[in-house]
Amino acid sequence: MRSFRLIRLAVLGLALVWTAPSYAQSFEGLDLGGQSKSKKKKKGATSKSAKGSKSAKGKKKTGRGKAAPAAVEAPEEESIASPAPVEAAPSAITAPAAATPAATTSTPATPPPAPTPAAPPAQENAGGFGLDLTQQEAPKAPAPTMSFDAVDVSGKTADRQRLDVAVSLFKNDEYEKASMAAHELLADPKLAGLHTEARYVLAKSLYRMGMYHSSLGEFSKILSLGPSTKFFKTSLEWLFFISRKTKNETVILDEIARHANQEFPEKYRNEFRYLLARYHFVRGRALDQVGQTADADKSFAEVKRLTLLIPKTDLFYPRARYLDGIASFRNGSRQKDAASKRGNGEMLASVEAMKEVVRLTRPVAGKSADQAKADKSLRELAFMQLARTHYGMQQNRYALFYLGKVERGNTQWLESLFESSWANYRVGQYEQALGNLITLSSPFFREEYFPEALILKAVIYYENCRYRESNIILQDFERTYLPVHDQLEGLVKKDMEASAYYSVLADVQKKNKEGLEKNDTDLILERILRLALTDQDLRKTNDSILELEGEMDAFASRGDTFKYSELSKQLLEELKVQRLSLISKAGIMAKGKLETELVALKQLLANGLRIKFETTTKEKEFLEEQLKAGGRTAIVKKYRFSVAVADDQLYWPYEGEYWRDELGTYQYTLTKGCIDRDSANRNVQSAEAL
Template identity: 45%
Template sequence: MGHHSRLRIFAAALAVGLAVPSSAQLGIDLTPKEKAKAKAKKPSPKAPEAPKAPEARPASPQAPVSMPELDLGARKGEAGKRVAEANKVFAGGDYETAALAYDALLRDPALAEVHDEARYQLAKSLVKLELSHSALAKLDEILSRGPQGTRYFHNALEWLFEVGKKTVNESVIVSEVVRHGGGALLPANQDKFNYLLARYSYERGRALDEAGQASEARRAYEEARRLAGQVRQEAGGAAQKKGDDEGDVYAKARFVDALVRYAEGDGQGAVESFKDVVRLTNPRRARAPDPRLRELAFLQLARIHYEHKQNRYAIFYYDKMPWGGESWLEGLWEASYAHYRVGNYEKALGNLLTLQSPYFRDEWFPESWILKATIYYENCRYPEARAILDDFHGTYEGVHGELDQLTARQMQPAAFFDLIEDAEKGRGTAARPLMRRIMKLAFTDQNVKRLNDSILEVEDEMDRGLAARREAFRSSALYRDLKEKLTGERRRLVEEAGARARGKLEYERDALKGLLQQALRIKIEVARKEREALESALSHGGQVNVLRDYRYSVAVSDEQLYWPYDGEFWRDELGTYTYTLTKGCRDAGARAGR
């Protein structure tokens, strides 16, 4: 029936204690003259000691950075004292001033001996200021030097995970893990590293598989399973003890293992791994609850059973998906096909009634019309089948035309994404209802959605995170550098999102064309059946009615309430509908035997 059940991907802490606030954090002057006056004061225990600077040849002094809170005039021989004072400001909680102090140290070549520490402390300051993507850029500068090039390599890795918890899209740190994590995994983050690397290897294997490179894909899958197997079972319990809300890392690793097993053709092994995920995420016993991962595990179990024509098992797992969850509507649609296969037309039509309700007018389930027409056709309800197909053509022929024109345009990926963004925000010609529906279709691709989430996060950091800083910060060279890096990151994300969105719309355009052709074939078959019925009636000298009454009951269990549908949709009723077929030509035995 043109339905396919491919397994989809869904894919998915270091706390720095603050020292006692420094009394000098406001109006502090870090020039050598002022430092001499404060020599007798006991240093803060949180400020790390730095080696005395070596003698340096005279050099042209850098222009001092001046601000109301901090005077950073630089002189040679004061590197250790300067970084110690900046550390005091950091410990006092004035992270903006501290960030400017560390940046000033980095801009002074005469203070090269403390650049390593200043670079690391600057990244920490940006994390504390909740400028996550800016902090990632600074952490990348540290990690790019490698374990031999900086003594803060491992510390930066720890902070990388801390930043990853604050971003909406965990994938932003995956590339950093792949580039910098090999052979340098810290015990505290070993499990998370292995999980992220396993996920990356699996996604790489899928891409190679789709490109026809089977042998390379097989090696990537083997590596993914090896890495997933290295995640310790204790990892989930550790997450709960630390109060993390990222879920059970061990359960996530088992989920990746299940995906790999399925990709390798081991369906039974995949089922067992998915069941492990369900057990690990049981809210009554879970060490670190993860409702989203549990929902995805149920969805994948249902799909595997459906693929092997074990329809009643598939229905069992579809029914386990939580009402209103992120994938609930998708599961409801797929369950409709399973109910159709076992002859439970009433429940299949009830699910389709929910999908086609006003609540989900902009959702994308064009194949639901084909299934609905097929059910009526198989029950010899030809007029209803034709009317459904006419509605389908009237709705989706225009959509296909728009998709065809849109994907035929020659434009850069960034411009393509801007068009999608205009539609989402209701701007310009893209605000037309039909165009908005088409553009919303692009975000049904999880990769596009994740990229869009990251784009919005970067834009928010630019518009609010940086712009909300004090005037001294906004007028600094550090501010300009961070703004430039964020602009470049947004450009990269937009280009990738635009390319993926175009690919998604091209795929849906071709799929919709196939559905329109399939609907036309069903209409031809409906016309043929109606002609045969007419010829039979003429040959018998009168009308021949092939429809007969079906036996049905409105009885429900003690936990349910039967309520007749009167044309209105109530939110709490969605997903519970049963559409009773009172007449048809299918006998009960044939329906029950499917």
């Protein structure tokens, strides 16, 4: 009986020994993927093996391996603007805190085929939970994870973090630091895969810093990589932003023209068409100046084609219509006589285009301040072009009507006064013509360049048989403009490099800016400068050069870290290259303008000599007739004149003084002459009545 009991105990012991591993094996074989529901219940357990934390640590490595692809992928533009931190990727993959309870035996267990490499919690959160696998053969389980880690991602995660730091600085408005961080990435040739994104961050940072020319240079480098580049389209969009910030939109025309065959975003497509039309317009005018008419015709044809693509409802349509009208005027101006011009289809098309611009730019409520200012300027230009078109067709009263629409004190006002003087002369309104010339000769506009005004004044006195006054005016003209002619001729004959012509003008600008004392030669060169800057394209290019130089000077006001950085040195060198390019372009324009004005001034001086000869001849004939008549012949007679003015005006005699509020209202009264006239001070007939 006793032996039977011992046998029973032995069998029971063997059964216990046999069944103990079976429980552990069955537990390990559980599907742990669905244990998240019991997480909270098991989290409260306190009897866990301390060695289990090593298992959790091993699984954390597996989790980090799974997060690696997200860091290697190149983010979209939006992710560069607001990137997700790479460090947060591993912690995003969570696992139950008690996914693996402690084993009750040290017997190694065979790892199941279940997907146990799910990412565990961080080590500090493990709390000692998990299996003790330190003495086990189980490291074979993470083998698939190790094969994933074998992918070559060495250094890329850290490099991506460096780029994210630059982006973060940009988002925090720390643009100087962001630009320097991006430049450090660009300086490392091993990070070529991140260079495009880094340059994009650098270009945007420079834009935010107000360094528009530097920003343009960086965007141009991105665009030069071609349309397959990730940030190609967005960089094209940034060109339009820069064009709105710079004083002269033409600085980006060359860049836009290089990518004319690319598909621009829909919202910028019409602006692109307008800017490209501007590019061809400027190019066509330059080709006309050098006598390449055939190539100029192609450029102006492209202007008309591009402007027709812009719909009437678009914001850029009025400006495009203006370019279209100018192109038509250029084509129609080839007609020799006024009658042919009046019947030419291109001239008529130009008139209709400018009238439409005037209608579209009427001041209405709801426009922004910038838009209203731009429309006002464009409206003035349209009035001036309408006047010139009608003047060329000898429709002088129409010309006077449109010149009268230019508001006093605006940009085109002085030019409109001068041109209306010629139109008034044509219709015999000498008093109004001479009154306008009084305004132009006032001390307020002493530095303006209107040499032809004195010739017109001499012609008016000549036609009224006021020969002595005419000679005095011609002498004044020669005394003023003959030195200008000589200095201008000397500059042109030097045949210098194009940039040297601009340097001469730049020196004059510098002396004016610094208030330095100027000698007689400097005063003459100052007149030449103002003469050259009457060309709009040259003036805009000059503005761009001054703006670029201001950007270069602004480096001195930056923080020391940025000011003395390698980035600043590189940007300054690139700005110098841009400046030299603009100076070369401005020099070519300046040389062409100076040559054109030299020819015009020669012509004016020749006309002055002819008028002087005719005046002397007429004066001689007048004296001979008086001698024959015994001094009783009077060629110069008194005119009938009136000082009556409209009810809303006040007559005030001019006694040599100038008041700013009186400019533009002068009317010179001719009291004597040799022309038979019914009355003086004739009013201009309204063009609406014609």
